[in-house]
Amino acid sequence: MHDTIHQSYASIRRNESPATPIMLLHIGEDRTGVASGTGIEPDQVLMLEIGASRTALGSFKHNPPSPLEIENAIMVVEDEVTRARGLAEGPAPLYSTDEMVYKIAKMAGCPDEMPITLTIEQVEALFDQLAARSEGRPSSQVDIPDDPKLAATLLILREFMHHLHFESIKFRRKSQQTGRPASDAPQPI
Numbered sequence: 439m440h441d442t443i444h445q446s447y448a449s450i451r452r453n454e455s456p457a458t459p460i461m462l463l464h465i466g467e468d469r470t471g472v473a474s475g476t477g478i479e480p481d482q483v484l485m486l487e488i489g490a491s492r493t494a495l496g497s498f499k500h501n502p503p504s505p506l507e508i509e510n511a512i513m514v515v516e517d518e519v520t521r522a523r524g525l526a527e528g529p530a531p532l533y534s535t536d537e538m539v540y541k542i543a544k545m546a547g548c549p550d551e552m553p554i555t556l557t558i559e560q561v562e563a564l565f566d567q568l569a570a571r572s573e574g575r576p577s578s579q580v581d582i583p584d585d586p587k588l589a590a591t592l593l594i595l596r597e598f599m600h601h602l603h604f605e606s607i608k609f610r611r612k613s614q615q616t617g618r619p620a621s622d623a624p625q626p627i
Contacts, residue, residue: 439464440483443471446535447480449612453553459530463598463607465538465591467491470518470598474525482525486518488594490538494586502571502584508593515597522602532599532607538591540609545581553608558599561607565596 447462457476464471468489475481497511546560567580
């Protein structure tokens with residue numbers, strides 16, 4: 439997983455101005471990685487003991503999850519997410535290269551223009567739909583599919599953005615580049 443985080447961070451860094459702080463969120467199957475820094479390599483990497491499958495399997499016994507299962511999952515995720523508070527040095531944009539984050543952004547109605555920006559308000563609106571499903575609203579009345587891993591990813595994303603005070607997250611594919619150099623060193627003209 440560390441390789442994935444470093445590759446994703448480097449991919450994002452290639453598209454940002456040198457020395458601009460960035461933070462990367464990677465929600466894996468079993469663990470979530472957070473990387474932050476201002477250079478081509480992250481200054482800090484933190485592994486959180488939450489992930490899409492781990493949270494879905496450990497917390498959700500029903501599909502859709504019950505309100506109590508969601509509340510219990512929130513408590514577990516909050517405890518892990520708060521460990522990442524010290525990673526951000528001042529305001530830094532939050533990024534992800536995760537396809538599940540892309541799927542969430544598309545469900546929220548974000549356009550395909552890269553990087554895709556998903557706001558906390560859009561995340562909250564989707565989470566409200568998950569909560570409505572958990573309380574018995576028919577799937578025909580909400581736009582969120584009955585997918586435990588998607589529900590877990592949405593919950594992790596929401597708690598991360600909420601507790602670390604991110605107004606938005608930008609999705610960028612790993613292979614997407616703008617042609618900027620992948621180094622902090624000045625480039626010859």
